[in-house]
Amino acid sequence: METLKGLKRTHYCGDLRMDNVGQEVILNGWVQKKRNLGGLVFVDLRDIRGISQIIxxxxxxxxxxxxxxxxxxxxxxxxxGIVRERQSKNPNMATGDIEISATELRVLSKSQTPPIYIKDDDNVSEDKRLKYRFLDLRKPSMQNNLIMRSKVAQIVRQYLSENNFLEIETPFLIKPSPEGARDYLVPSRVNPGKFYALPQSPQLFKQILMVSGMDRYFQIVKCFRDEDLRADRQPEFTQIDCEMSFVDENDVMTMMENMIGRIFKEIHNIDIQLPLKRMTYKEAMDRFGSDKPDTRFAMELTDLSDLVKDCGFGVFSSAANAANSSVRAINAIGGADAFSKKGMKKLEEHAKTYKAKGLAWIKVTEEGIDSPIAKFFTEDEIKAILDRMDAKAGDLILFVADKNKVVYDALGQLRLEVARKMDLIDKNKYNLLWVTEFPLFEEDEETGRMIAMHHPFTCPLDEDIDKLDQEDKTQLRAKAYDMVLNGYELGGGSVRISDEEVQEKMFKALGMSQETANDKFGYLLEAFKYGVPPHAGLAFGFDRLMMLLTGADNIREVIAFPKNQNAICPMTNAPGLPEEGQLEELSIKVDLEEQE
Structure with a gap:
């Protein structure tokens, strides 16, 4: 095969314009397409910057x-070749006004027939795309995604460096901790029977860096969680991780929203209105049924419990009178004709996936109301419901009655589903906001015990510190905050506990003995004995941010080499089986049942 010597490129394929007409240029790249017209051969030559037509x-x-x-x-x-003006110009190509009349050609490498087309609309399965990722990444859309990812990383580094943040690396091989998601474990050869864990986040290390006097830290860092995957989750993912000393939550939120504002300005030339709107967790749940509300459209939740507590429909009246339960509804304006009986059935099935027992509905028509539950209500009750829902002819009201958590989850997801079906979401709109005052604790669904919603070092609101020892801890709030973009959590953080007394109360509230705390977090607690600055931080999901900036459907589109939904890399076939000798060195024996 011929070498590149003497034919190193002078220009990228996508950079040539009319200003280059008459110039001799050298281009290097891949053959996108060839057309043979007898005495002429036309070739579209592609590189990372674009395509030029060669004759x-x-x-x-x-x-x-x-x-x-x-x-x-x-x-x-x-x-x-020589750049010349095209006779038949192509307005759909950036280089469509010119072409290159070739005077020399050298083949640097041949290719077999590719198993996938190198074009954006190839319609090939995702697993095949991931298997041939080296070809998939040649597509313009994929290259543009990774180019943008690189640009955003540079913007982040520049902004944080300008604001006195130090980029500091933290370890990947750390001590296992049972808190949070499952750890990925790494066996130690030199310490038989012992394991490292891959970090779910650099949380403890960045707090120690604050104790160490580093003042402001950041890192664009890989994190690892062994959890079930979905469109916006990967077993290894990237965070923009930040921590600051001698600050409160407002300082962190201002610093981070200004960074996001710069990213949107430099990447999309969009001016984000700052400061961002803020909404408490309680308001977000009451209005949108979600702690990451999509505010690009209305259709907010409305509490009807007081109107139906004495009605003849037992499903509603029992929920309205039960503790921590309610009857709430959304009004899909103009939705009465948008959903047939089959469509309503699908909406009910959607609600049931979020543990709702059923879905009640009322269609408002010019002739009156159409609803299977109408017979259980008096005319006055129906009128009161319609008035509160501000319902007009053509509207569709959807109800869920249950425990508040189920009501929020089901209706919150239903409003998104209805908005998608009715095409109510402006995909060119970016709605950013802060959600604040998250619960300090939440109930573990499996064990029923109270656990920290974020982590056990999250500081309670000042007015809730003295309530840490009360029996009902569900109403206690944290100095925690999430930045939300179009229904996605973009990043989250909190003020950390820096008072030893408060930290002890927090461990006690979690049912954690001092011995257990020392076993799990001893090195951090030891550091805290020697002077702790007030500190707070935040971590952005970098992959998720890029997914939203590029308009991709899932984060696999903005990661060079992602795993599929089964946490497998089809290209490398990872994870794989180690050799027997490797397991012996690690003092590990694997006992797998034979697969039929």
């Missing part, structure tokens, strides 16, 4: 023309 004319250079006739898709070539 091989037998009358100009017969040797180059004959080589061009044998070119195949994805051959890597070097071409020398």
């Amino acid at each position: 091989f004319d037998a009358d100009v250079n017969k040797d180059a023309f004959e080589k061009a006739e044998k070119l195949g898709s994805e051959y890597v070539i070097a071409v020398k």
Whole structure:
């Protein structure tokens, strides 16, 4: 195969314009497409910057023309030629006004017929795309995603450096902790029977860096969680991780929203209105049924419990009178004709996936109301419901009655589903806001015990510190905050506990003995004995941010080499089986049942 010597590129394929007409240029790249018109061969040559049309004319250079006739898709070539104005211009190409009349061609590498097309609309399965990721990444959309990711990382580094943050690396091999999601464990050869864990986040280390006097820290860092995957989750993911000393939550929120504002300005030329709106967790749940509300459309939740507590519909009246339960509804304005009986059935099935026992509904028509539950209500009760829901003819009211958590989850997801079905979401809109005052504790669904909603070092609100020892801890709030974008949590953080007395109360509230706390977090607690600055931080999900900035459907589109939904890399076949000798070195024996 020929070498590049003497034909190193002078320009990128996508950079040539009318200003280059008359210049001799050298281009290197991949053959996107070839058309043979007898005495002329047209080749679209592609590199990371774009495509240029090359013309091989037998009358100009017969040797180059004959080589061009044998070119195949994805051959890597070097071409020398003269830039000239195209007679038939292509307005759909950035380089559509020019073409290159080739005087020399060198084939640098041949290619077999690719198993997938190198174009954005190839309609191939995702697993096949991931198997041939080295080809998939040649597509313009994928390259643009990774180019944008690189630009955003540079913006982040520049902004944080300007604001006196130090980029400091933290360890990947750390002590296992049972808190949070499952750890990925790494066996130690030199310490038989012992394991490292891969970090779910650098949480403890960044707090220790604050104790160490580093003042402001950041890191664009890999984190690892062994959990079930979905569109916006990967077993290894990237965070923009930040921590600051001698600050409160307002300082952190101002610093971070200004950074996001700069990213949107430099990437999309969008001016984000700052400061961002703020909404408490309680308001978010009451209005949107979600702690990451999508505020690009209305359809907010309305509490009807007081109107139906004495009605004849037992499902409603029992929920309205039960503790921590309610009857709430959303009004899909204009939705009465948008959903047939089959459509209503699908909405009910959607609600049931979020543990709702059923879905009640009323369609408001010019003739009156259409509803299977109407018979259980008096005219006055129906009128009161319609008035509170501000319902007009053509509207569809959807009800859920249950425990508050189920009501919020089901209706919160239903409003999103209805908005998608009715095309109510402006995909060109970016709605950012802060959600604040999260609960300090939540109930573990499996064990029923109280656990920290964020982590046990999250500081309670000042007015709730003295309530840490009360029996009902569900109403206690944290100095915790999430930045939300279009229904996604973009990043979250909190003020950390820096008072030893408060930390002891927190451990006690979690049912954690001092011995257990020392076993899990001893090195952090030891550091805290020697002077702790007030500190707070936040971590952004970098992959999720990029997914939203690029308009991708899932985070796999903005990660170079992601895993599939089964946490497998189809390209490398990871995870794989180690050799027997490797397991012996690690003092590990694997006992797997034979797969039929």
